[in-house]
Amino acid sequence: xxxxxxxxxxxxxxxxxxxxxxxxxxxxxxxxxxxxxxxxxxxxxxxxxxxxxxxxxxxxxxxxxxxxxxxxxxxxxxxxxxxxxxxxxxxxxxxxxxxxxxxxxxxxxxxxxxxxxxxxxxxxxxxxxxxxxxxxxxxxxxxxxxxxxxxxxxxxxxxxxxxxxxxxxxxxxxxxxxxxxxxxxxxxxxxxxxxxxxxxxxxxxxxxxxxxxxxxxxxxxxxxxxxxxxxxxxxxxxxxxxxxxxxxxxxxxxxxxxxxxxxxxxxxxxxxxxxxxxxxxxxxxxxxxxxxxxxxxxxxxxxxxxxxxxxxxxxxxxxxxxxxxxxxxxxxxxxxxxxxxxxxxxxxxxxxxxxxxxxxxxxxxxxxxxxxxxxxxxxxxxxxxxxxxxxxxxxxxxxxxxxxxxxxxxxxxxx
Amino acid sequence: xxxxxxxxxxxxxxxxxxxxxxxxxxxxxxxxxxxxxxxxxxxxxxxxxxxxxxxxxxxxxxxxxxxxxxxxxxxxxxxxxxxxxxxxxxxxxxxxxxxxxxxxxxxxxxxxxxxxxxxxxxxxxxxxxxxxxxxxxxxxxxxxxxxxxxxxxxxxxxxxxxxxxxxxxxxxxxxxxxxxxxxxxxxxxxxxxxxxxxxxxxxxxxxxxxxxxxxxxxxxxxxxxxxxxxxxxxxxxxxxxxxxxxxxxxxxxxxxxxxxxxxxxxxxxxxxxxxxxxxxxxxxxxxxxxxxxxxxxxxxxxxxxxxxxxxxxxxxxxxxxxxxxxxxxxxxxxxxxxxxxxxxxxxxxxxxxxxxxxxxxxxxxxxxxxxxxxxxx
Numbered sequence: 001x002x003x004x005x006x007x008x009x010x011x012x013x014x015x016x017x018x019x020x021x022x023x024x025x026x027x028x029x030x031x032x033x034x035x036x037x038x039x040x041x042x043x044x045x046x047x048x049x050x051x052x053x054x055x056x057x058x059x060x061x062x063x064x065x066x067x068x069x070x071x072x073x074x075x076x077x078x079x080x081x082x083x084x085x086x087x088x089x090x091x092x093x094x095x096x097x098x099x100x101x102x103x104x105x106x107x108x109x110x111x112x113x114x115x116x117x118x119x120x121x122x123x124x125x126x127x128x129x130x131x132x133x134x135x136x137x138x139x140x141x142x143x144x145x146x147x148x149x150x151x152x153x154x155x156x157x158x159x160x161x162x163x164x165x166x167x168x169x170x171x172x173x174x175x176x177x178x179x180x181x182x183x184x185x186x187x188x189x190x191x192x193x194x195x196x197x198x199x200x201x202x203x204x205x206x207x208x209x210x211x212x213x214x215x216x217x218x219x220x221x222x223x224x225x226x227x228x229x230x231x232x233x234x235x236x237x238x239x240x241x242x243x244x245x246x247x248x249x250x251x252x253x254x255x256x257x258x259x260x261x262x263x264x265x266x267x268x269x270x271x272x273x274x275x276x277x278x279x280x281x282x283x284x285x286x287x288x289x290x291x292x293x294x295x296x297x298x299x300x301x302x303x304x305x306x307x308x309x310x311x312x313x314x315x316x317x318x319x320x321x322x323x324x325x326x327x328x329x330x331x332x333x334x335x336x337x338x339x340x341x342x343x344x345x346x347x348x349x350x351x352x353x354x355x356x357x358x359x360x361x362x363x364x365x366x367x368x369x370x371x372x373x374x375x376x377x378x379x380x381x382x383x384x385x386x387x388x389x390x391x392x393x394x395x396x397x398x399x400x401x402x403x404x405x406x407x408x409x410x411x412x413x414x415x
Numbered sequence: 416x417x418x419x420x421x422x423x424x425x426x427x428x429x430x431x432x433x434x435x436x437x438x439x440x441x442x443x444x445x446x447x448x449x450x451x452x453x454x455x456x457x458x459x460x461x462x463x464x465x466x467x468x469x470x471x472x473x474x475x476x477x478x479x480x481x482x483x484x485x486x487x488x489x490x491x492x493x494x495x496x497x498x499x500x501x502x503x504x505x506x507x508x509x510x511x512x513x514x515x516x517x518x519x520x521x522x523x524x525x526x527x528x529x530x531x532x533x534x535x536x537x538x539x540x541x542x543x544x545x546x547x548x549x550x551x552x553x554x555x556x557x558x559x560x561x562x563x564x565x566x567x568x569x570x571x572x573x574x575x576x577x578x579x580x581x582x583x584x585x586x587x588x589x590x591x592x593x594x595x596x597x598x599x600x601x602x603x604x605x606x607x608x609x610x611x612x613x614x615x616x617x618x619x620x621x622x623x624x625x626x627x628x629x630x631x632x633x634x635x636x637x638x639x640x641x642x643x644x645x646x647x648x649x650x651x652x653x654x655x656x657x658x659x660x661x662x663x664x665x666x667x668x669x670x671x672x673x674x675x676x677x678x679x680x681x682x683x684x685x686x687x688x689x690x691x692x693x694x695x696x697x698x699x700x701x702x703x704x705x706x707x708x709x710x711x712x713x714x715x716x717x718x719x720x721x722x723x724x725x726x727x728x729x730x731x732x733x734x735x736x737x738x739x740x741x742x743x744x745x746x747x748x749x750x751x752x753x754x755x756x757x758x759x760x761x762x763x764x765x766x767x768x769x770x771x772x773x774x775x776x777x778x779x780x781x782x783x784x785x786x787x788x789x790x791x792x
Contacts, residue, residue, distance in 0.1 A: 001631045003660065006431030011424060014573075015617055018419030031537060131446040133542060170427065170444070215428065215667070218624035222616055249420075249616055256617075309732045318736035 007213035010170055011256040013139070013150045017179035017249050019241060022057035025096070025138060028176055029062055034094030034136040038087050039067040040107045041098040045142050048186045054098055054140065065090040074278075075102045076157040077165070080109035080121055087114045094136040097174070098183075100195075101146035101281070104139055108154035108172050111137050121156070122165070130169040139174040142183045144247040145195025145282050147202055147255015149177035164275065166380075179252060181244035189235050190347035192247075193340040194282030196231045199223065199251035200333075201266050201285040204293065206257035207307060208300045209264040209384040216261035219253045225310035226250030231336070235343045264385035266292035269394060269401075272376035273352065279363040283355045286340070286348065287404075290333045291397050292385075294407045298414050299386040301326045308332065351404030369398045388415050422617035424670040425576040426548075426559055430663050434583040435466060438547065439474040441579055445545040447503035451496050452480040453516050454507040458551045461649050463586045464507060467549065478505075483512060489530070489565070493522050503545040506577070507586070509554045517563035517575050520544055530565055539572035548577035551588045553598035553661035555701060556605060559669030576673060580666045584655035587662070589648045592640040593699060596758060596766075598661055599633035601701035602668040604680040604708040607751065609671050611712065611725045612789050618671050619721075625671075626728035628664040632657045634754065637761040683707035683786040687770070690779060698773055705755060706770050707787060710780075712748050715789035722747055 016024045029035060041051055046069045058064065068083050087095070087110060097107030112124050115134040124130055139149035148154075154167040184192070203220040206212060227250040234243040269292075270284035293304060305325035309317040311332045320328050340348040349355045352364040364372075373394035376382065382389055393413065400407045429437055442450060454464050459482045471478055479501060481492065496504075496519060506516035520543045521529050529539075548558055559580055561573040606622035606629070613619060636657040650658050672681065684704035691698055712722060723743030727735040729750045738746045752768070759766045767773035770780050780787070 001627050004431065006429075006433040006437075008427060008429045008437075010427035012427075014421065014423040016419065016421055017617075021419060024419070031540070033540070128440075128444045131444060213430075214624045214627060215621065218627075219620040222620045222623070226616070253616065253620060256620075306732055309727075309736060314736040314740070317732065322733070 001214060004213055007211070009213060009215040009260045010152070010173075011150055011259065012170060012173045014176040015150065015179065015252060016176060017245065017252070019181060019245065021178045021180040022054060022140070022182065025057060025178060026059045026062050028138065029094055029136065032094065032136040032175065035061060036063050036065050036092050037094040037096045037138070038083075038090065038092040039064055039096045039098055040071060040083060040103055040110065041067065041069045042071040042103055043069050045069070045099050045103070050098060050142055050183055053182055054096070065092045071099065071103045071106045073102055074157050075105040075109065075155065076159050077121060078159070079106055080113065080156060081119065083110045084113035084119070094138070096138045096140060098140045098142060100141065100143040101148045104141070104146065104148035105154040105156055107137060107139070108167065109156050111135055112167070125165045125167055127168045129167075130171040132171065134171050137174045138176045138178060140178045140180070140183060141248065141251070143187060143191065143195040144184055144244070144251040145198040147199060147251050147258065149174055150252050150255040151259040153259065177252060179245065179248040181241040181248065184244045184248060185239055185241070187238070189238065189344045191282075192235060192238070193231070193344055193348045194280060194286055195251070196227050196247055197286035197289065197337070197340070198282035199247075199254040200227050201289045202254035202258040202263065203227070203250075204289060204307060204333075205263040205266055206254065206261040208293070208296055208303050208386060209262055210386060211260070211262040211384050213261060216257040220257035220261075221310045223250040223253035223257060224307060226253070228311045232339060232343065235340065262384040263381045264292060265295060265382065265389055265397070267381045268376050268379045268385065268389065269372065269398060271379050271381070272372045273364060276368055276372045276375055277363045277365070279352075279355045283349050284352070286337055287350065287352055287355070287401050288397075290330050290337070291401050291407055293330045293333065294409070295397060295412055296386045297326060297330070298412070304329050352398070352402045364402065366402060369395060369402060373398055388413065420615040420617065422615060422674050423573050424621075424673075425561075425573055425578065426666075426670060427579045428582065428663070428666060429579060430582045430659070432583065432585070434581045435470040435549075435585060438579070438581055439471050439476050442476060442503060442545065442547070445503065445578065447545045448475055449477045449479070449501050450503045450505045450547070451501035452478055452505045452507055453483065453492070453512055453519070454480060455483050455512050457588060458508050458586075461588050463551055463588065463649070466585050467505070467507060483515060489515065489518055489522065490527070492519050493527055496523055503547070505547040505549060506558075507549045507551065509550050509552045509558055513548060513558040514563050514565065516546060517570075518565040520546055520575070521563070521570060530568065533568040534570045534572065536571050539570065539574060543574050546577045547579045547581060548666075549581045549586055550662045550666070551586050552590045552594060553658055553665050555598055555601040556665050556669035556672050559666045561673040573673060576670070582659055582663045582666060584659040587650040587655045587658040589650045589654070590640065590658055592637055592761060595633070595636050595640050595658075595661065597699035597701035598665050599629050599636070599701065600699070600705040601684070602661070602664040603629045603633070603751075604684070604701070604704035605668040605671055605678060607708055607725060608678050608680045608711065609675060610728065611719050611722045611747075612715075613675060614720070615675065618674055621667050621671055623728045625664045625667045628660050630729060630754075632660045632664070634757055636661060637758055679711055679786045679789070680704040680707045683711075683783060686783055686786065687773070687775065691774065693774060698767070702766060703773070705751070706767065706773055709748065709751055709755070710770060710787040711789060712751070714787055716744050718789050718791045719744070726750065
C-alpha cells in the first residue's frame with residue numbers, strides 16, 4: 001500500500017441509510033434542538049410527491065415553518081439571498097434540503113447567511129472562510145449521484161457577473177445525510193443512469209488522481225462495486241428498493257471519497273461543458289469518464305487495473321491477464337455506457353453530441369469545443385489530474401468525445 | 416443490506432510528514448487561538464512538544480503546555496484552563512492524556528459537576544471546544560472513540576471524538592514490541608469483525624483501509640521493534656513511519672468502535688482479560704481480541720456473510736481473485752492464523768495462538784460461546 005506523504009480525510013456528516021431512514025429525521029432534529037426547519041426543494045421534486053413523503057415521515061414534534069420550492073437547476077446567488085430572508089421571516093432554526101446537487105448547494109449557501117447573520121455571501125467564498133459551526137442542516141438527496149449530501153463544497157452561480165462561486169469548508173458538510181430509497185424510486189431511467197455514472201466518475205477519479213489516499217480509495221472501491229452491480233438492474237426494474245438504496249449508498253461513498261481526494265480531467269472538462277453549454281453534468285461525466293481513463297492510462301495503469309475487480313467481479317479479474325486489466329476496466333465503462341444507451345432507448349448519451357436538452361436539441365455543438373477547452377483551463381480540478389493538460393490536449397479529448405471516437409494514444413502526452 | 420445503517424465520524428484525519436505544520440491553519444479554521452496542550456512526561460522528555468511549538472511558531476497561536484504529572488488532578492487543569500482563557504485543547508500523547516483531555520473538555524463546557532455522574536449516548540448535548548489529538552504511540556482505538564472514562568464513570572457522546580487526529584512520524588516515541596502487537600491486533604480484530612459481519616458499508620470501507628494498513632505494517636514493525644524499547648525516547652528513524660501508520664490504523668478503528676459499540680471481539684477481549692489468571696501484560700487485550708476473532712470466524716463460517724471477501728483486504732486483489740469463492744473463507748482464517756504465528760516468532764517467549772493455549776479452560780471458552788459465534792439477524 002502506497003501512502004502519500006501527507007493527506008487529510010474528513011467526512012463529518014451523520015449518515016443514515018435505510019428503507020425507512022426518513023423516519024429518523026424527527027429524532028435527529030430534536031437532538032439538535034431544531035424543531036422548526038425550513039424545507040428547501042425544487043418544483044420537480046415537489047411534483048414527484050417527495051415533499052409529501054417527507055412530511056408524512058415528520059411527526060408532531062416537528063413544525064415545518066415553510067417549504068421553499070423555487071430552487072433553479074443551477075443554484076444562484078439571488079435564490080440564496082431570497083431564501084435566507086424567508087428563513088428569518090418564518091423564524092426557522094434548521095434546514096432540510098430535499099433534492100439534487102442544486103438544492104444541496106442552495107441550502108448550504110442559505111445556511112452560511114443565516115448562521116452568520118450576514119447578507120453578503122461573497123464574504124465567505126473560497127477555501128475555509130468559515131470559522132464557526134453553522135445551523136443544523138439535514139440533507140435528503142433525491143438523486144444518487146452528486147454526493148453533495150456529504151461533501152464540504154458548494155457551487156453557487158453569480159449570474160450577474162457570469163461566474164461560479166466556490167465555497168469549501170468542513171463546516172459546509174451537512175449535519176446528516178438521509179439516504180432513503182423512496183426518494184429515488186420515481187427517477188426516470190436516463191436520470192438514474194446519468195447520475196449513477198456521475199457517482200462512478202467521482203469514485204474512479206478519487207482512485208486515480210493525485211490526492212488519492214488509503215481511506216478515499218477504500219470508500220471509492222466500495223462505491224464502484226455498489227454502482228456496478230446495481231445500476232443496470234435498477235434501470236430494468238426502477239422500483240427495486242434495495243438496488244435504489246445501494247445506488248444512493250454508492251453515491252454517498254463516492255462523495256466521501258472525492259471530497260477528500262479531489263477529482264481530475266473528467267470533471268475539468270465536464271464542468272467546462274456544463275458551464276459553456278449547460279449540458280447536464282451527469283451526462284457529461286458518463287461520456288468523458290472513459291476518455292479520462294485512457295488519457296491517464298500510462299500514469300495510472302496499476303490503479304486502473306485494481307478497478308476491474310469492483311467493476312467486473314473476481315471471476316473476470318482473475319481470468320484477465322494482469323497486463324490487460326487496466327484496458328479491460330476502461331472497456332467495462334465503455335460497455336456500461338452502451339448498455340445504458342440501449343436500456344434507455346438511446347436517451348443515455350454515449351458521445352457529447354448526443355447530450356440533448358429537454359426539447360431534444362443538442363446541448364454541445366462542435367463549434368463550442370474550443371470555448372469548452374479554453375474554459376477548462378481555469379478549473380481547479382486540472383491540478384489533480386495525473387497527466388498534464390493544456391489547451392490542445394483538452395481540445396483533442398473533447399473532439400474525440402464529441403463523436404464517440406477512440407482517443408489516439410499517439411497524441412496523448414507521456415509526461 | 417440491513418434495514419438502517421448509521422455512521423458518524425466527527426474526526427478529521429491528517430496523516431503525514433506535514434501534518435503538524437497544517438495544524439495552525441486547522442485551528443484557525445475552528446476559531447481557536449489559545450490551545451491548552453496536555454502531554455505526559457515521556458513525550459516531554461523526548462521533546463515532542465517542541466515539534467508542536469515549532470509548527471506553531473510565527474502563527475497567531477499562543478500555546479500553553481502542561482505535563483500531566485506536574486499539573487495534578489483535573490480540578491487543577493480546569494482552573495488553569497478557565498483562569499488563563501484557553502479556548503481549545505490539544506492532547507499530545509495517548510491513553511490517560513487523551514482521557515483527561517476529553518474529561519476537561521466536558522468540565523469546561525458543561526461544568527465540573529457533569530463529571531459526577533455517567534452519561535450515555537444522547538445525554539451530552541451541544542458542541543464541545545475544539546479537541547486535537549496527536550498520538551505518540553499506536554494505541555487501541557480508545558483515544559478517538561466517542562467516549563471517556565473518568566473517576567469510574569463512563570461518558571459516551573460522538574462530541575467526545577477529537578475534531579482532528581494529527582498523526583505523524585515526527586511525534587512517535589519508541590514503543591515496545593508488546594505494545595505494537597497490542598495495537599495492531601486490536602485494530603485488526605475490530606476491523607476484520609466489522610468487515611466480515613457488518614452490513615454497514617460505511618464502517619466496512621473504513622475497516623478495509625485499516626486491515627490493509629495493519630497487514631502492511633504490523634509484522635515488519637514487530638520484527639524491527641526492540642522488546643525493551645524506552646518509552647521516553649523518540650522512535651528510531653526506521654520505526655517512525657510504520658508506527659505512525661499503525662497509530663493511523665488505531666485511530667480509524669476508534670471511529671468504527673464509536674459506531675459499532677457491540678463488536679463481539681472487543682467484548683470477548685475485555686472478558687478474557689478479566690477472567691484470565693495471568694497478569695494483563697502477559698496477555699494483552701489486543702491479543703485476546705485476535706484469538707477471539709479466530710474463534711468467531713471459525714465458528715461462523717456458515718453464517719458469516721462476507722468472510723470470503725475478507726481475504727481481499729487481508730491480502731490483495733490478485734491473491735483474492737485467485738482463490739475460488741468456496742475456498743475464500745478458509746483462506747481468510749488461514750491468513751490471520753499465519754500472521755499470529757509469524758508475530759509469535761518475533762517474541763523470545765512466543766505467544767499463544769489459540770484461546771486454549773492462552774490458558775482458558777474448555778468451560779471458560781464454552782461459557783463465552785455467544786461472544787464467539789455470529790448469529791445472523
